[in-house]
Amino acid sequence: xxxxxxxxxxxxxxxxxxxxxxxxxxxxxxxxxxxxxxxxxxxxxxxxxxxxxxxxxxxxxxxxxxxxxxxxxxxxxxxxxxxxxxxxxxxxxxxxxxxxxxxxxxxxxxxxxxxxxxxxx
Numbered sequence: 591x592x593x594x595x596x597x598x599x600x601x602x603x604x605x606x607x608x609x610x611x612x613x614x615x616x617x618x619x620x621x622x623x624x625x626x627x628x629x630x631x632x633x634x635x636x637x638x639x640x641x642x643x644x645x646x647x648x649x650x651x652x653x654x655x656x657x658x659x660x661x662x663x664x665x666x667x668x669x670x671x672x673x674x675x676x677x678x679x680x681x682x683x684x685x686x687x688x689x690x691x692x693x694x695x696x697x698x699x700x701x702x703x704x705x706x707x708x709x710x711x
Contacts, residue, residue, distance in 0.1 A: 613704075618652040618666055625686060627653070630705050632690070632698060635669075638677060639684045647671045648691065659707065660700045668692030 613627040615637050625637030647670070654664045669688040677683040693701070 613653060613656065613708075616652040616654070618650055621652075624649070624651065628685070630701060630709065632702060632705075634672070634687065634689045636685055636687050638680070639674075639686045640682070642676075642684050643671045643674050643686050645671050645673055649688075651688075653701075653704075655700060656704065656708065659703050662697075662700065665693070665697035665700050667697060 614623045615625050615627055616622065617624055625639035628636045628638055630636075648668060649671070650666065650668055652664050652666050655662055667690055669690050669692075672687045672689050674684050674686045677685050690698075690701075
């Protein structure tokens with residue numbers, strides 16, 4: 591009997607934490623909202639997005655830091671779209687998974703603080 595391939599959740603090396611705080615992810619050049627953060631960990635995150643994004647596309651992104659997290663107003667990072675699928679609940683919306691491929695050490699620490707303070711398991 592053949593084994594089923596592992597699910598994305600089973601393949602994930604680090605558990606993501608759902609975010610209970612409204613956090614837009616922005617294009618740093620235009621400050622247009624790309625989507626809103628759903629979950630995050632040190633190596634990746636998922637957003638709700640109004641448009642489908644193509645897997646493999648790399649993007650520079652900005653996340654404004656919530657009050658009390660950091661002395662920085664925002665963090666910048668480079669991420670790659672890993673997958674995109676229609677949202678099961680909200681029509682005309684997409685869930686998009688990203689892998690963080692470029693971030694400063696200090697900004698990575700801010701992501702960890704956001705996950706700890708605003709995330710739930």
